[in-house]
Amino acid sequence: MKILFRSLLCSLLVLAAGCATTHDQSNAAPPAHVDAKPASAPLLLISIDGYRTDYLARGLSPTLQALADGGVRATDGMQPSFPSLTFPNHYTLVTGLRPDHHGIVNNTMTDPVLGKFSLGNREAVSNGRWWDEGTPLWETVQKQGLKSATMFWPGSEADIHGQHPSDWKPYDGNVTADQRVDQVLAWLDLPADQRPTFITLYFDEVDHAGHSYGPDSPQVNDAIRHTDAALARLVRGLTERGQLDHINLIVVADHGMAHAPTHQMVLVDKLIPLKHVEVVSMGVLAGFNPKPGFDFARIEATLEKPQKHMTCWDKTRVPARLAYGSNPRVPQLLCLADVGWRISSSDYVAKKKTTTQGEHGYDNAAPEMQALFIAHGPAFRQGAQVPSFPNVDVYPLMTHLLDVPAAANDGDYNVVKGMLKPEAQ
Template sequence: MTRILAWLLAFALPALVGCSEAPPRDDAAARAPLILISIDGFRADYLQRGLTPTLAALAADGVHAEAMQPSFPSITFPNHYTLVTGLYPDHHGIVHNTMQDPALGRFALGNRAAVGDGRWWAEGEPIWVTAEKQGLHTATMFWPGSEAAIHGVRPDHWHPYDGDVAPRTRVDQVLAWLDLPATQRPAFITLYFDAVDGAGHWHGPDSPELNAALRDTDAALARLVDGLRRRGLYDRVNLVIVSDHGMTATPPAQTIYLDDLIDLSDVDVVTYDVPAELNPKPEHAAAVARALLAPHPHLRCYARDALPARLHYGGNPRVAAIVCIPDDGWLVSTHARQAKRKRALLGEHGYDNDDPAMRALFVAHGPDFRRGVVLPEFPNVDVYPLLAHLLGIRPQPNDGDLTPLRGALAMPATAMHR
């Protein structure tokens, strides 16, 4: 009987320890810190331009994917939140950069009150919240959602977004967090760069300005890598470098005018460009549907509940009643809106996520990754289970799957000990 009791205790005690609600924060000192880096608008094939040697070296010495498929719509806020929740936009609730909620009103990138309101983000739980709940320190050098207290929790360190903060300053802040004492150092850090996306919008994906932004962003990555080397952390920190979407050229002549198709007074337009979303006024719903859902050159419009299932989009009430998806390189606008533009939009994203021009970047490097591995394309919901695995935390329910990324890991997922 004594042997049986001892045998049971030998297995039961580790199991009970493993089920504890939150590991002690001191355990973070034994982890490889994880830095999640986003280069907004970095199309997958930009890596082949020869303008980003630091990023190319990290890819060659670590792991990179042929491409990563963004979630639909292939725009910034929905995909950044997908990356840190593992949920499709329909499931985490950030369905567009601009959206309407029946109770909360209107959300837009420039509406700082909405961006900082945790209720908008509460349909998902970002990984920094999960990590904090499980006893880890976290920090965000910009990331959509990080300005809000989500489920009442914030990162230990965070900054409100400011596009004027130079890339090198952002890097220096990350390095400063890594300089904290081991028991205070964040186990999870985000770092966000936006110059590539801005250059793509205002100058086009094949412009000299876009190429300059690639070089500048790579220089910021080089500053990070150099800082890690000087601290003896280069081979002790896991880097996961992603983008949210790609970019395609949008010649000014390729504009579809809504007011050529419908009477604008019959609808409330939630958002233009790509995708365009609108809500018909009840008394005009049938006429608007007949006009927009009919075939149109370079444009496909869908009732919310009739969107293709592969898009995983349309079930959330924040999605407008009609969603219009133009062909690659086309924009949806109105004559008056185009006349008021101060400058032409020469590049855009948001298109069907199966469009090759929307393909995103994935590179990973560090002690928990193999070297010289090229992964087939995978959907970006799969990044979240990878992040949770690297942090050694219990993930929230999500739409992702670690299986496509297991080949990137230096040790089998079941054998890794955090």
């Protein structure tokens, strides 16, 4: 199997030039009284944002396929947590907590003390108080005297509980996939006492193409090819350094992608007067809070009736299987669009013409939302296929691989331990 894998790598694209140019952010050294424990095999967690699990069957990802053939793959994908959005699920992966428990309940949300949070609000994104309901893995690793490094990961720009990863990068979409890979390889080239044991790597081209053009577009196929070429660069770099057989790789997606034609829009202002509510979010998952002086119970009663192309609940009546609604940041009234639909308003549509063709955030059980999971390395079985499992289980798998104590989490190691070789369980 190893010979076949290396043979496949040799047939991939030639090594391209380029290196990461963003500046290092180094801090969060372990307290002086903590003795660094002997490092386990390094763990590299790779996210390909928006890589729907069935994309692998398109035959456009030879590197990913080789990793799967030589390791473990969830054949029907990994189930994201609800809502199937980017920031909530990336933070779930590194905390093992569902969004309702770690507090990043949406890409757009409000907090009575902290105000408003959105992906483009760098002040909020870098404020650790938004993130401190969870304990990210890099914090736990550093408490054990080990080092961590994040090549872009939601949460890593914030001073959560007073610290960042040992090395981290502020998100910059202009940093190419190859440059991101080169930075990871540079971290692995550090002397042993400086080298991170836990590293994350983030790719976003597949997600961007899926939103702009839809999951079945030629542009998504191109993005899949480009990202796989960057992964080939990573594997070649690891092979050249003699590290490929000594590092555990986990490749995941945060969610899938669904075709969402621009005309499939629920205009919620046709059902309720929007000036009578606080609008927290629109899109696939819309959220509304009461506004003083208006009859919110009547608004809830209206929207909780059967609606075309969406379902609405008071947060206390969200189906239990979604594990969502207890966090104070969850809006009082939620409306979830059917797969392929969005929720918006007439004013928004008139002011900003929607041109995107793909969406996520839908019911996390929807086939279109299922996410990639592949694992490869010395701890993992070879050529193994496993059934679908919830993404909260990735966290206890990683703490086991790193031999660090797990923080309180919603995951179950017993669900995923069968991925490992008997001696690694």
